[in-house]
Amino acid sequence: MKKTISLISAAAIAALSTASLPVSAADGDKVYGTMNIPYADFYAAEIDSAYDVDAVSSATEKKWSMNEAGQLVAGTYNDGSGTILGVTFPVEVSSADADKLEEYGFKALDEKPAAYKEVSLSGDKLTVSKLVDTNGEQSVSGSAEVSTFTRYGDYQLNVKGYPEETDLYGVIVNTKEGDKYALRHLENIWRAGQLSWSAGITTKEGHGNELKYDNYKSSMGKTVTSVTFITLDGYTTVDVGENYLPVKFAGEVKAEDSTAGTGKTALTLTGFPDDYKKNITVGEGFTVNENEISYTNAKAGKYTVTVTDESGKYAPMSSDFTLTTDEIPVKYEDGKLVKADGSSDDDAANFIKNIASVEVNGTAYNAAGKRSVKIIGEDGAFDFDVKSGENNVFDGSGNYTIKVTATGYTKALEIEIKPEAETTAATSSTTTATTSATSTSKSTSSGATTNPRTGVPSAAAPVAVLALAGAAAFAFRKKNS
Secondary structure (H helix, E strand, O other): OOOOOOHHHHHHHHHHOOOOOOOOOEEOOEEEEEEEEEHHHHHHOOOOOOOOOOOEEOOOOOHHHOOOOOOOOOOEEEOOOOEEEEEEEEEEEEHHHHHHHHHHOOEEOOOOOOEEEEEEEEOOEEEEEEEEEOOOOEEEEOEEEEEOOOOOOOEEEEEEOOOOOOOOOEEEEEEOOOOEEEEOEOOOEOOOOEEEEOOOOOOEOOOOOEOOOHHHHHHOOOEEEEEEEEEOOEEEEEEEEEEEOOEOOOOEEEEOOEEOEEEEEEEEEEOOOOOOOEEEEOOOOEEEOOOEEEEEEEOOEEEEEEEEEOOOOEOOEEEEEEEEEOOOOEEEEOOEEEEOOOOOHHHHHHHHHOEEEEEEOOEEEEOOOOOOOOOEOOOOEEOOOOEEOOEEOOOOOOOEEEEEEEOOEOEEEEEEEOOOOOOEEEEEEEOOOOOOOOOOOOOOOOOEEEOOOOOOEEEOOOHHHHHHHHHHHHHHHHHHO
């Protein structure tokens, strides 16, 4: 495998593209530089002009402008208002055309690049060649995973073996059937070999941006065999085996929420193709048909019902539903959550596993997801030193009002910690305005003080020790006098 250009080299070329240099890199009548190439022109020869590749707009704040070397959309250029127009890439042009490419931001390079595109200008018509890779295209073995459950379109392809530690200027998905799909930054090209696109079923991504899908509709039902990455070092094509893209459709799976324990809830399936061979599953303890989900001894929490096509032709579909209870199976004791009276260890562990948020003195912190703050561990223990960003969650005063909310539990666990000997009181309050329930537990310790950080009682210092410390201080002052 050939050597890839490092981020340092990429940064150097990026820097050259922002300052005019003498046209010193020349090969006869040809000179080399960098210029802004619209996506449509950049990809035209790469995919045999199969379709025009549009610019991509994003309402995601400032991500579209992160185009310095090593950043999210490195190597791209934009209109300054949220639209990525194409890439800034090395080119070979004639001396006569070089002066005419000012509107494309042409900047001369002082040496011939390892990979470039041949560019010519005839009137207003720009012609851009397929990539010239002076080191030769590299093919490497890799792998890929296809997901049809993604916030960023209809398909997500996670590629292993892609060229790392170098900026990606273009990506082309190749299929067994001979199709080529050109991808654009931010909407289709993400970090760590993650690629995604819409085929017309999911038309908005997670942030609300409209997705371009017309040119990707035909990808449904195709088999991806390789992915070509374009870098400053040239082509690297990753062989990913055979990865089928299941056909998607505008159907729906809907399961109703219900109560935990033993019972049933309604299930509705709509819009499924006639030849979809349904296999419906939830998990252990659940029995499912096309109209109903039955369950026995199911604990509170979120569950997922999944419908798959036994023939493998169509994409799976799923829906979440929640089973709820108004019982709180935990209480606060000595710095951690433990099982409440009458509850089992499994009940307590289920509550802790489903903790969704923890509120401390009026500030709520997510307990799950990428930006979660782990205030309560898997064993129920509180971390009183935990930070949210650079800030301490607990201020060290020992005075804390805490509310713990868990998915599937209609009441929150409320805890009050004070730095006095009577330190803990746990209260469960309903999330609805119609009913309320309160349970209180207190722990006291005779002759004990309370740790102001945790509110947990600790042994008081013996009087004799304090007297000895006072005597030592008096002798020290007497000696100095």
